[in-house]
Amino acid sequence: MDTSDPALPLPAVTVTPAERVFPTLTAHQITRIAAHGRRRPTERGEVLVDVGDKVVPFFVVISGEIQALQPTAAADTLIVSHHAGQFSGEANLISGRRAMARLRVVEPGEVIQLAREQLLALIQTDAELSEILMRAFIQRRLGLIARDLGDVVVVGSTHNAGTLRVKEFLTRNGHPFHSIDLDRDKDAQELLDRFQVNVADVPVVICRGAVVLRNPTNARIADCLGFNEEIDEARVNDLVIVGAGPSGLAAAVYGASEGLNVLVLESNVPGGQAGSSSRIENYLGFPTGISGLDLTGRAYAQALKFGAHVMVAKGATRLACDGQRYTVEIDEGRRIPARAIIIATGAEYRRPALENLSTFEGAGVYYGATPMEAQLCIGEEVVVVGGGNSAGQAAVFLSSTTRRVHMLVRGPGLADTMSQYLIRRIEENPAIEVRTRTQIVALEGSGRLERIRWRDDRTGEIEGHDIGHVFMMTGASPNTAWLRGCIVLDDKGFVKTGPELSSDELSQAKWPLTRPPYLLETSRPGIFAVGDVRSGNVKRVASAVGEGSIAVALVHQVLRQ
Numbered sequence: 264m265d266t267s268d269p270a271l272p273l274p275a276v277t278v279t280p281a282e283r284v285f286p287t288l289t290a291h292q293i294t295r296i297a298a299h300g301r302r303r304p305t306e307r308g309e310v311l312v313d314v315g316d317k318v319v320p321f322f323v324v325i326s327g328e329i330q331a332l333q334p335t336a337a338a339d340t341l342i343v344s345h346h347a348g349q350f351s352g353e354a355n356l357i358s359g360r361r362a363m364a365r366l367r368v369v370e371p372g373e374v375i376q377l378a379r380e381q382l383l384a385l386i387q388t389d390a391e392l393s394e395i396l397m398r399a400f401i402q403r404r405l406g407l408i409a410r411d412l413g414d415v416v417v418v419g420s421t422h423n424a425g426t427l428r429v430k431e432f433l434t435r436n437g438h439p440f441h442s443i444d445l446d447r448d449k450d451a452q453e454l455l456d457r458f459q460v461n462v463a464d465v466p467v468v469i470c471r472g473a474v475v476l477r478n479p480t481n482a483r484i485a486d487c488l489g490f491n492e493e494i495d496e497a498r499v500n501d502l503v504i505v506g507a508g509p510s511g512l513a514a515a516v517y518g519a520s521e522g523l524n525v526l527v528l529e530s531n532v533p534g535g536q537a538g539s540s541s542r543i544e545n546y547l548g549f550p551t552g553i554s555g556l557d558l559t560g561r562a563y564a565q566a567l568k569f570g571a572h573v574m575v576a577k578g579a580t581r582l583a584c585d586g587q588r589y590t591v592e593i594d595e596g597r598r599i600p601a602r603a604i605i606i607a608t609g610a611e612y613r614r615p616a617l618e619n620l621s622t623f624e625g626a627g628v629y630y631g632a633t634p635m636e637a638q639l640c641i642g643e644e645v646v647v648v649g650g651g652n653s654a655g656q657a658a659v660f661l662s663s664t665t666r667r668v669h670m671l672v673r674g675p676g677l678a679d680t681m682s683q684y685l686i687r688r689i690e691e692n693p694a695i696e697v698r699t700r701t702q703i704v705a706l707e708g709s710g711r712l713e714r715i716r717w718r719d720d721r722t723g724e725i726e727g728h729d730i731g732h733v734f735m736m737t738g739a740s741p742n743t744a745w746l747r748g749c750i751v752l753d754d755k756g757f758v759k760t761g762p763e764l765s766s767d768e769l770s771q772a773k774w775p776l777t778r779p780p781y782l783l784e785t786s787r788p789g790i791f792a793v794g795d796v797r798s799g800n801v802k803r804v805a806s807a808v809g810e811g812s813i814a815v816a817l818v819h820q821v822l823r824q
């Protein structure tokens with residue numbers, strides 16, 4: 264992550280990097296924090312927070328010394344010592360997740376203690392302290408990630424799809440983990456054999472140093488790490504946002520910052536498609552580009568800062584719109600009532616019709632080109648399938664670390680589907696070879712992808728190549744199956760909104776009001792659709808963000824009526 268975070272600008276004074284991560288607050292700043300919490304004495308040896316604690320207070324040291332420690336079987340590893348004027352905590356104080364470190368008093372003295380809610384209230388009202396605390400928390404989390412100081416160990420293989428999925432889930436959730444590669448660490452393989460862990464059980468995830476999970480689902484990992492708060496089915500949320508891509512996160516930031524009680528449901532990890540983009544260069548305000556993970560990671564932190572509740576690995580399975588109130592059903596059949604709903608479920612990569620595609624997904628076939636996938640094919644030949652902007656970005660990005668990139672394009676060229684700036688870069692890049700009117704016809708390999716066959720549609724000739732990495736960047740279809748019959752969709756399954764809905768469609772959908780639907784409103788009053796899932800949407804991060812924020816203004820209007 265870029266540590267010179269423009270979203271969280273530095274204070275005007277000159278500070279060293281260490282002071283940014285572990286700053287010493289001024290007396291005036293401490294007085295402002297004290298107004299939100301309580302002063303209390305500390306005792307030598309007192310454990311203020313322990314690893315795995317769900318309730319994690321925030322402490323400012325007035326006198327004495329507190330150490331943040333990573334407990335291990337052998338001994339506690341010191342992460343940092345906090346002295347007078349310094350404060351505890353990292354990103355999980357904002358997200359409300361379990362503590363990853365132990366906080367112990369080594370020199371008795373006095374602290375100011377704030378509960379998480381008091382801390383959130385402080386950062387929402389005090390811009391200067393918000394800047395200092397947010398920056399420190401984010402950079403401390405980055406430090407934990409860089410030093411592998413997490414509470415999770417992933418034992419897996421680079422050739423295993425489940426291992427890639429789990430690592431991606433943890434990485435995109437910003438959760439540090441230590442990784443053991445079975446292909447390199449023969450002792451680890453022997454250990455797994457002794458415990459009769461077979462191939463289907465890989466990866467093995469050791470969660471919080473205690474629970475051993477065999478090839479767990481993302482939802483199981485989220486539960487173990489306490490990523491989600493308890494859902495209160497009795498509480499009616501002002502606004503439920505389904506999907507935490509750029510459009511859903513933008514709606515969450517605007518909704519929560521404007522005082523709405525907001526719950527976001529995300530079936531996988533926050534960030535959506537944008538989160539899998541290696542470099543977004545056309546989003547306003549980032550002239551040198553920004554990785555999708557960085558951009559959406561910041562948006563996620565921003566939504567949490569304003570008090571939005573975000574549930575990860577908790578997908579909506581059904582929208583119930585027949586009763587008096589809308590409810591969104593989630594995985595375990597639980598129902599979440601809402602006064603208004605924003606559908607922001609985006610789209611999913613199209614999977615070409617290749618017989619054994621799923622065998623190689625994550626084991627040579629990838630749907631995103633981020634540094635994580637790039638690491639797997641350094642110095643090798645790769646194939647990028649597709650002729651759109653995402654394929655172009657992937658090809659340019661991969662060309663810097665691989666030996667050769669073959670771009671396979673079904674159409675006659677790139678001009679109709681790709682931005683000019685990318686076409687120029689591809690044409691000028693000797694490491695990228697574009698093959699038009701060409702498509703993959705077979706994937707081969709045992710255990711992982713080893714060989715590809717592609718066909719030139721002009722000649723019908725099939726060529727075989729020993730290439731073990733294919734990036735499928737062939738567009739997407741909308742995630743609307745869960746809406747089943749509730750909402751009017753277009754012929755491709757995208758959600759119709761506002762002026763797109765004809766009077767026939769509205770009368771068939773039994774639109775109950777005298778006013779027509781608002782701009783982003785669906786065929787149900789109070790249910791909006793934004794971003795890639797919406798019919799007629801321009802598939803860009805900026806338009807997703809714009810629509811997410813506009814929808815919130817319209818939600819206010821509906822809630823007032």
Ligand SMILES: Cc1cc2nc3c(=O)[nH]c(=O)nc-3n(C[C@H](O)[C@H](O)[C@H](O)COP(=O)(O)OP(=O)(O)OC[C@H]3O[C@@H](n4cnc5c(N)ncnc54)[C@H](O)[C@@H]3O)c2cc1C
Binds near residue numbers: 536653742745
């Ligand atoms: C590789 C790649 C590179 C790109 N590069 C650029 C670029 O450079 N510039 C640009 O402007 N655009 C780019 N785009 C397009 C851009 O990412 C999308 O337009 C944008 O992400 C759309 O945002 P969204 O929030 O509408 O949907 P998405 O990003 O698709 O997010 C939808 C979210 O909803 C979740 N979801 C789906 N179903 C459910 C459910 N039932 N319950 C709960 N959650 C659900 C998904 O897991 C996902 O997180 C790129 C896209 C890709 C794939």
